[in-house]
Amino acid sequence: MCGIFCLLSLSGARCERDKTIFKSLQRRGPDSSRDVAVMGPNSSYWCLFSAHLLHMRGLFTPQPVQDDAGNILMWNGEIFGGLPVMPEENDTDVTCRRLSTCKTPSEILSVLMAIQGPWGLVYYQRAEDFLWFGRDFFGRRSLLWKFEAEILTLTSVAAQVSDESNWKEIPAVGVFRVDLKEAARSGSMSFEVFPWTYTGSCQTSLCIQNLQESVPSGCSVVINQAGLVLNSPVCPLNVSLPNPVKRTETWSDSGLSVEDLLRSREKPVEVDRLIDVLSEAVKRRVQPRPYRPEDNPPSNDSADVAVLFSGGIDSMILAVLADRHIPAHQPIDLLNVAFRLQEPEQQKKTTEKPEKDKNKPSDSKTDWAQTFKHFNVPDRLTGRAGLKELQELNPERRWRFVEINVTQEELQTMRQERICHLVHPLETVLDDSIGCAVWFAARGAGVQGQKPFSSSAKVILTGIGADEQLAGYSRHRVRFNTSGLEALIQELDMELGRISSRNLGRDDRVIGDHGKEARFPYLDEEVVSFLNSLPVWEKTDLSLPRGVGEKLLLRLAARRLGLGQSAVLPKRAIQFGSRIAKMEDRREKASDRCTRLHAD
Numbered sequence: 347m348c349g350i351f352c353l354l355s356l357s358g359a360r361c362e363r364d365k366t367i368f369k370s371l372q373r374r375g376p377d378s379s380r381d382v383a384v385m386g387p388n389s390s391y392w393c394l395f396s397a398h399l400l401h402m403r404g405l406f407t408p409q410p411v412q413d414d415a416g417n418i419l420m421w422n423g424e425i426f427g428g429l430p431v432m433p434e435e436n437d438t439d440v441t442c443r444r445l446s447t448c449k450t451p452s453e454i455l456s457v458l459m460a461i462q463g464p465w466g467l468v469y470y471q472r473a474e475d476f477l478w479f480g481r482d483f484f485g486r487r488s489l490l491w492k493f494e495a496e497i498l499t500l501t502s503v504a505a506q507v508s509d510e511s512n513w514k515e516i517p518a519v520g521v522f523r524v525d526l527k528e529a530a531r532s533g534s535m536s537f538e539v540f541p542w543t544y545t546g547s548c549q550t551s552l553c554i555q556n557l558q559e560s561v562p563s564g565c566s567v568v569i570n571q572a573g574l575v576l577n578s579p580v581c582p583l584n585v586s587l588p589n590p591v592k593r594t595e596t597w598s599d600s601g602l603s604v605e606d607l608l609r610s611r612e613k614p615v616e617v618d619r620l621i622d623v624l625s626e627a628v629k630r631r632v633q634p635r636p637y638r639p640e641d642n643p644p645s646n647d648s649a650d651v652a653v654l655f656s657g658g659i660d661s662m663i664l665a666v667l668a669d670r671h672i673p674a675h676q677p678i679d680l681l682n683v684a685f686r687l688q689e690p691e692q693q694k695k696t697t698e699k700p701e702k703d704k705n706k707p708s709d710s711k712t713d714w715a716q717t718f719k720h721f722n723v724p725d726r727l728t729g730r731a732g733l734k735e736l737q738e739l740n741p742e743r744r745w746r747f748v749e750i751n752v753t754q755e756e757l758q759t760m761r762q763e764r765i766c767h768l769v770h771p772l773e774t775v776l777d778d779s780i781g782c783a784v785w786f787a788a789r790g791a792g793v794q795g796q797k798p799f800s801s802s803a804k805v806i807l808t809g810i811g812a813d814e815q816l817a818g819y820s821r822h823r824v825r826f827n828t829s830g831l832e833a834l835i836q837e838l839d840m841e842l843g844r845i846s847s848r849n850l851g852r853d854d855r856v857i858g859d860h861g862k863e864a865r866f867p868y869l870d871e872e873v874v875s876f877l878n879s880l881p882v883w884e885k886t887d888l889s890l891p892r893g894v895g896e897k898l899l900l901r902l903a904a905r906r907l908g909l910g911q912s913a914v915l916p917k918r919a920i921q922f923g924s925r926i927a928k929m930e931d932r933r934e935k936a937s938d939r940c941t942r943l944h945a946d
Contacts, residue, residue, distance in 0.1 A: 349374035404436035416472035423465025485518030485846020627870030652803035657732030660809030725923030750792035779921035811868030
């Protein structure tokens with residue numbers, strides 16, 4: 347993973363970068379920092395490339411990478427398929443070599459559309475004076491932009507310096523190209539975009555609509571006139587509807603238990619296929635890279651992989667599948683976050699230190715339980731129950747359940763110091779709640795057992811993408827109940843199209859701030875293509891009760907994998923399960939602008 351930064355001055359003047367942004371980039375990439383500057387012909391433009399590396403796989407390759415022809419690549423991504431990468435090779439080096447052979451735009455697009463995995467990139471073609479940049483199809487890596495005073499800035503992380511900040515997320519609608527000679531000549535910025543599209547169906551109008559709200563002020567954007575596109579790495583959503591059938595009795599009338607209901611909905615072929623593709627997706631994301639003599643020897647006591655863990659079905663399945671592919675001697679860290687609101691009465695009690703009875707023996711276990719009982723939020727309880735299920739499935743594995751307990755005071759401090767800059771330019775109450783919860787969870791600092799503990803895992807598995815594809819949110823049930831199956835299909839069709847702007851850029855910035863990398867198995871290209879290929883009614887049935895109907899196919903897979911109660915837990919969003927939603931003004935709506943996210 348990498349924190350990338352590019353500053354393009356159309357006047358040719360050298361510029362200073364923002365110190366806050368620079369520090370944030372260093373936190374994302376603590377293993378190496380390097381700058382490369384380029385001056386255009388006749389000082390027509392000046393461009394600074396700055397990359398900060400978190401070394402994850404293959405040979406250590408500092409960035410920016412510059413080839414013999416003067417081309418420069420900054421690559422924030424992982425190749426999990428599509429392009430051949432040997433175990434000892436580095437993804438960045440492989441990508442740079444492939445791009446170096448490209449002479450035409452279509453050749454560059456062919457390389458990028460072949461890659462399976464998350465990426466954000468900035469690529470400078472020296473001979474052509476072109477600057478390319480963009481994000482993968484789902485937008486799993488953050489990339490922001492701003493244009494002010496003839497200066498274009500691209501960065502993984504920005505800084506919120508005022509309410510008038512002009513930073514925006516680069517939309518994951520395609521790959522952008524700037525003609526540097528023309529931009530320097532005109533003093534204006536025009537972006538040519540090569541859009542992502544399903545094969546044979548270039549959704550140009552939708553692409554333009556999404557761009558209008560995202561392009562920096564003073565800039566223009568045009569769709570490539572030659573019709574060059576990036577073919578989608580996943581197949582289109584199956585929007586077929588079932589043939590009309592006679593209405594059957596409802597679940598409430600059937601008298602079936604939840605267990606009987608799940609057994610009656612068995613889909614052996616589909617379930618086995620889902621387990622296979624999801625297991626392979628997890629395998630790609632947790633396999634350790636080969637040990638080399640120059641590395642520190644691997645430790646049996648440190649975990650390479652952690653799971654954002656609530657005990658719900660999404661994180662439980664990730665943990666079970668990770669157990670298949672992580673070496674048996676390594677622990678797996680389960681990161682479970684909880685927030686505590688300290689009421690005024692409690693504050694008063696904590697300031698008054700009662701005199702201890704010297705004759706009464708100290709019970710450290712009781713004291714510990716009293717201290718942490720206030721953090722027994724819903725996700726903590728289901729997390730502990732999930733831990734027991736995992737221990738029963740594989741008692742030989744060291745499952746390290748990390749209790750991450752956050753007080754209101756610490757939340758307020760870290761929000762102002764760090765999190766507000768990472769969530770920016772998003773700014774809703776929902777972004778605040780999820781951004782803060784994920785930041786503290788990914789930090790991994792808490793207690794394990796009764797001892798302070800900090801997770802060393804650099805890879806963080808997260809379950810995002812399951813609800814969006816399998817109708818896991820309450821809004822999906824509302825849409826189905828009010829407008830039927832066709833409306834639900836439309837809702838699901840919209841979900842993946844907006845996941846980059848609603849979730850993924852923010853989560854990448856928040857998790858990356860700890861020098862760790864977010865990985866999203868449910869958004870693996872093969873997983874998404876398989877789920878997209880199925881009719882919606884084979885994946886979910888919202889006529890069934892909560893805890894069964896939503897994500898039905900995933901629940902059946904959980905049963906096949908040996909999971910118990912966690913397979914039928916209803917969906918509970920992290921902001922409610924961790925109780926962070928109760929920390930502030932309870933009259934707020936999730937979509938409201940959150941004033942707490944604005945730095946003082």
